[in-house]
Amino acid sequence: MTTDAYLHRPRWRRVVGGFWAQLLLAFIVVGLVLTFVAKPYVVPSGSMTQTLEPDDRILVNRLAYMGSEPTTGDIVVFDADDAWEVPSRAPVDPIRAALRWVGEATGFGPSGPHTLVKRVIGSPGQTVACCNQSGAVLVDGQPIDEPYVYNDFPFEAGTLDCRTTPRSSRCFDEVTVPDRSYLVLGDNRAGSRDSAVSCRSAEAREDCWRWASRAAIVGKVVAILWPIPRSAVLG
Template sequence: MTTDAGKHRPRWRRILGSFWAQLLLAFLVAGLLLTFVAKPYEVPSGSMLQTLQVGDRILVNRLAYLATEPTTGDIVVFDADRTWEVSGATPAEPIRTALRWIGEVTGFGPSGPHTLVKRVIGSPGQSVACCDDAGKVLVDGVPIDEPYVSDDFPFEAGVLDCGTTPRSSRCFDEVVVPAEAYLVLGDDRSGSRDSAASCRSPVAGADCWRWASDTGLVGKAVAIIWPIPRWAALG
């Protein structure tokens, strides 16, 4: 039975008090949070082993780079441009497209076909090269410590390094990161199709590089949120 108080409530309050209106409001709030604040993503490949496993769901802070830029060591999610496309890719099927949409919204399911997760090594204007005498990556001439790297390319000073023939596949020539771009590598260094994937050859051209663009950055990966046994903060 409708009470007198219920009859005299403004119509907008009666509408907002309904189950369906509250459900819609909850979806709108969740959508705004996922779009502008934080969003889960599924790790699509093993290029970040052992830090990230295939299928891990990571939480991405979309506000992390509003006032600052990514720095060496940050794990970022970005939308890759055409230079990252895999040749021979098959057209998306309707069901797969729908699953990707669900994955983009919830993080539980496949993410976008060109959404990648890598680690930032070089920022705009920095020079990056590999390797020094110990086989380390140099950023602005300074070797960086990378305890997260797994399964790196073989390197042995004087036997298989950047001056021997053949040259170690770990090596790539010095490059200056362009404006509004980032040089990104995978932690599973020898198993990652990353910025330097086509440049680890003494005959590689200057156009071998591919970059994570500033406009394509989704945000900074800050935590593993699924599966539960792998809960952990990142970096």
């Protein structure tokens, strides 16, 4: 386009067609996608080993539960409330704080201090207990198949189970999941501070449970993005 033709274009077209305007538009589009559609997150701990490893970059579908609800077996990212006792981060200098903000906003740096990744086991109104005679978790009285579980608590029927003294740490009493809440466990069962972490003893209090609230669920984990050798679509 010649200089004369450019100068005769309407002012708004010259502004919108400029480099900085297009760069701003690109940031806006990316921001909308990260906010409403999909966003990368960093796995903060080893509680989901071997399905997810610490520092894996995962993709979270933020639209997965529009018109539907999480179900048993879904891996979700959620913002933990105070009951989860997530340690707060120490103050950092302004430059590091800005870099951390960029990383959290894009998903390629550390996730927020209260963002956790767990697997949904029980939904509102369902009863969950552990264990049956084979050591399986029961949802509404039926054992669920959990091939993803790694590093489970020791359990041996008749020797170390839910009726022996001492009982297996795998066991917890039946509980009904409250409304708008979800019971979530880690795949690294013996290495996860999850919904049941304070409930795995015969002396556990009725209020030992901590829940992932429906309002706090960010979305469903659908893929591992990084590192490349571990990249995979998660069913």
